[in-house]
Amino acid sequence: MVNGQRAIEAQGLCKEYGSTRVLQDVSLSVAPGEGLVLLGPNGAGKTTLLKILATLIRPTAGLVRIAGYELRRDADAIRRHVGFLAHGSYLYEDLTAVENLQFFATLHGLAVRKPDLLRALDDVDLEGDADQRVREFSLGMKRRLAFARLGLQRPRVLLLDEPFAGLDQQGIKRVEDSLTAFKDEGAAILMVTHNLGHGLAMADRVAILAAGRVAVERNRHDLDPEALSALYTTHTGDR
Amino acid sequence: MYLRRAWAVFWKDSLIERRSKEMANGLFFFAFLLLFLFHFALGPDRARIEMAFPGLLWLGFLLTGLLGLGRTFLGERENDCLEGLVLAPGDKSAIYLGKVAGGVLLMLLLQVFLLLLFTVFYNLEMRKVLPGLALVGALGAIGFAAVGSLFAAITAQVRARELLFPLLLLPVVIPLLLGAVAATGELVQSHSLSAARHWLALLAGADLIYLTTGLLTFEFILEA
Amino acid sequence: MKTGRLLGWVAAIGLLSGLSVGFLYAPRDAVQGNVQRIMYLHVPSVLTGYLAFGVVFLASLAYLFSQRSRWDRLAAASAEVGVVFTGLTLVSGAVWGKPTWGTWWTWDARLTTTALLFLIYVSYLLVRGMVEDRERAARFSAVVGIIGAIDIPIIHFSVQWFRTLHQPATLLRPQAPTMDAPMVFTLLLNVGAFILFYVYLTRMRFRLAELEEGV
Numbered sequence: 056m057v058n059g060q061r062a063i064e065a066q067g068l069c070k071e072y073g074s075t076r077v078l079q080d081v082s083l084s085v086a087p088g089e090g091l092v093l094l095g096p097n098g099a100g101k102t103t104l105l106k107i108l109a110t111l112i113r114p115t116a117g118l119v120r121i122a123g124y125e126l127r128r129d130a131d132a133i134r135r136h137v138g139f140l141a142h143g144s145y146l147y148e149d150l151t152a153v154e155n156l157q158f159f160a161t162l163h164g165l166a167v168r169k170p171d172l173l174r175a176l177d178d179v180d181l182e183g184d185a186d187q188r189v190r191e192f193s194l195g196m197k198r199r200l201a202f203a204r205l206g207l208q209r210p211r212v213l214l215l216d217e218p219f220a221g222l223d224q225q226g227i228k229r230v231e232d233s234l235t236a237f238k239d240e241g242a243a244i245l246m247v248t249h250n251l252g253h254g255l256a257m258a259d260r261v262a263i264l265a266a267g268r269v270a271v272e273r274n275r276h277d278l279d280p281e282a283l284s285a286l287y288t289t290h291t292g293d294r
Numbered sequence: 295m296y297l298r299r300a301w302a303v304f305w306k307d308s309l310i311e312r313r314s315k316e317m318a319n320g321l322f323f324f325a326f327l328l329l330f331l332f333h334f335a336l337g338p339d340r341a342r343i344e345m346a347f348p349g350l351l352w353l354g355f356l357l358t359g360l361l362g363l364g365r366t367f368l369g370e371r372e373n374d375c376l377e378g379l380v381l382a383p384g385d386k387s388a389i390y391l392g393k394v395a396g397g398v399l400l401m402l403l404l405q406v407f408l409l410l411l412f413t414v415f416y417n418l419e420m421r422k423v424l425p426g427l428a429l430v431g432a433l434g435a436i437g438f439a440a441v442g443s444l445f446a447a448i449t450a451q452v453r454a455r456e457l458l459f460p461l462l463l464l465p466v467v468i469p470l471l472l473g474a475v476a477a478t479g480e481l482v483q484s485h486s487l488s489a490a491r492h493w494l495a496l497l498a499g500a501d502l503i504y505l506t507t508g509l510l511t512f513e514f515i516l517e518a
Numbered sequence: 519m520k521t522g523r524l525l526g527w528v529a530a531i532g533l534l535s536g537l538s539v540g541f542l543y544a545p546r547d548a549v550q551g552n553v554q555r556i557m558y559l560h561v562p563s564v565l566t567g568y569l570a571f572g573v574v575f576l577a578s579l580a581y582l583f584s585q586r587s588r589w590d591r592l593a594a595a596s597a598e599v600g601v602v603f604t605g606l607t608l609v610s611g612a613v614w615g616k617p618t619w620g621t622w623w624t625w626d627a628r629l630t631t632t633a634l635l636f637l638i639y640v641s642y643l644l645v646r647g648m649v650e651d652r653e654r655a656a657r658f659s660a661v662v663g664i665i666g667a668i669d670i671p672i673i674h675f676s677v678q679w680f681r682t683l684h685q686p687a688t689l690l691r692p693q694a695p696t697m698d699a700p701m702v703f704t705l706l707l708n709v710g711a712f713i714l715f716y717v718y719l720t721r722m723r724f725r726l727a728e729l730e731e732g733v
Contacts, residue, residue, distance in 0.1 A: 145375055
């Protein structure tokens with residue numbers, strides 16, 4: 056990857072389902088080591104945008120470049136460099152934590168051995184539950200397991216869909232620390248949320264997505280919480 | 295790496311199957327039930343049963359196989375795991391291969407069970423035809439699983455999947471049914487494998503074609 | 519639209535003339551009588567039905583390779599028209615068969631394969647109808663079309679073998695082994711007319727799909 060090249064780049068992204076336009080001319084970019092938080096109410100198109108970047112949905116129009124690879128040509132290469140924390144956990148309930156990690160690692164062609172798996176679990180404080188079936192995990196534990204997966208993958212680009220949903224204070228803190236660590240290693244992070252409070256700690260920039268368009272984009276440090284809240288309400292009519 | 299990924303899929307499915315025990319037992323009970331249905335439909339006339347044996351055996355296998363293969367991607371329904379498979383980089387056909395392997399294993403187990411039931415319930419003398427039957431069964435299972443896994447991937451993403459899956463699968467696997475029934479008929483009559491060799495060749499040829507088509511087209515089903 | 523109109527007229531004239539020649543002017547069959555004239559309907563429709571699926575096959579391949587939706591539209595249009603011709607084949611075969619050979623249906627290789635082709639057509643169209651995402655529906659049905667088309671010869675082969683195994687006696691053939699020249703001519707005329715009609719209908723359906731999707 057060339058220096059200065061954006062890790063995530065979207066230009067003029069549009070997505071239509073029949074006559075419904077979900078995304079309209081969306082452009083954004085995230086540099087390596089940078090964190091962009093995308094805010095917006097439900098139905099604004101945040102998840103659709105994320106899924107397009109994750110190569111799960113094809114855009115109707117527009118350009119997407121991830122880690123230097125163009126979506127239309129090299130979706131497969133993009134998948135090697137993107138870690139996606141989706142709404143669904145991608146976990147098999149009847150497998151243990153280690154088995155889930157092993158399956159993911161093999162499927163993604165990661166050269167890991169059992170000690171690496173255990174270390175990844177240890178990093179999220181799940182080593183003690185390594186051989187427990189995921190069905191018995193709490194939501195927080197499943198989220199941690201998903202982060203362990205990301206830890207194994209160490210992707211250049213992280214896409215996160217509501218990573219804080221359903222977590223308690225401790226869980227939130229864990230996620231924030233994880234994300235900061237990823238950023239320090241040079242990963243680009245795009246995080247989607249409709250919660251104004253969390254995650255701003257690791258954000259360098261904030262954008263607001265409303266009705267399929269990017270309404271606002273600012274440097275996080277230029278905004279204090281009240282200003283952000285006011286902007287949000289103005290553009291989305293939400294609180 | 296390709297084979298390792300295929301194996302990972304196969305192994306994962308086997309683990310889940312063993313642990314959840316969800317429908318696997320149900321399938322065997324269903325096979326059991328079919329025996330009773332056949333008996334009541336055809337009556338106690340032993341000669342009639344013996345004449346219809348090849349057809350009944352493979353019909354029974356087809357019906358249970360239909361139920362079994364329809365579940366190929368059931369494990370991927372929870373937690374959006376199917377999406378997780380889409381995100382895996384590399385050749386998707388490795389996933390297909392793993393699924394087919396799992397399907398073949400399930401089909402073989404069902405065959406053994408059905409054969410056992412037939413032997414017990416109809417007091418049939420199987421010993422001489424057993425090796426031939428095993429070969430026919432294996433060839434039939436491969437073709438069936440090859441097409442079934444492909445269509446299961448399609449119907450897993452569709453709403454009315456229970457109806458669509460048999461509708462898609464049955465017309466296409468007719469040659470397998472014909473081949474298996476005819477080959478079994480030859481085996482039972484002449485007790486020699488060579489009498490059935492044309493049918494075995496048909497089955498093998500069809501298997502090759504189905505498997506190749508599946509390997510080449512699977513990526514289009516598990517794409518964005 | 520000019521070509522379309524012209525095509526439509528030519529096809530209509532072709533059909534009209536072909537069918538009237540077939541039902542009015544062609545010689546009466548010595549053995550079967552007037553019922554035999556259904557052949558002028560039955561044979562062209564079976565050929566067209568298979569031709570249509572051949573188009574579905576090639577268009578599906580083209581779609582998967584190129585990802586261009588026009589190939590998918592062609593495949594879908596051809597399938598919708600082809601299923602009708604195939605259905606017509608089965609019905610006309612039954613109408614022909616009952617008075618001629620005393621049976622609505624026969625399990626010979628050709629008819630059985632045609633019936634299975636009909637089912638494969640139906641499953642192709644069902645997949646398209648049951649998947650909401652247009653792009654996915656296109657891909658899924660393309661795969662169904664491809665494997666269906668590849669399977670047709672295998673089906674035909676296996677059914678034929680199966681039948682020679684079980685029924686070495688009378689093989690009912692829905693077509694006379696030798697025909698007089700006028701009959702051959704009439705048949706060819708109708709085949710040509712049907713194919714033209716197929717092209718016309720498919721083209722229309724294709725254009726309709728383009729309009730629907732705002733292309």
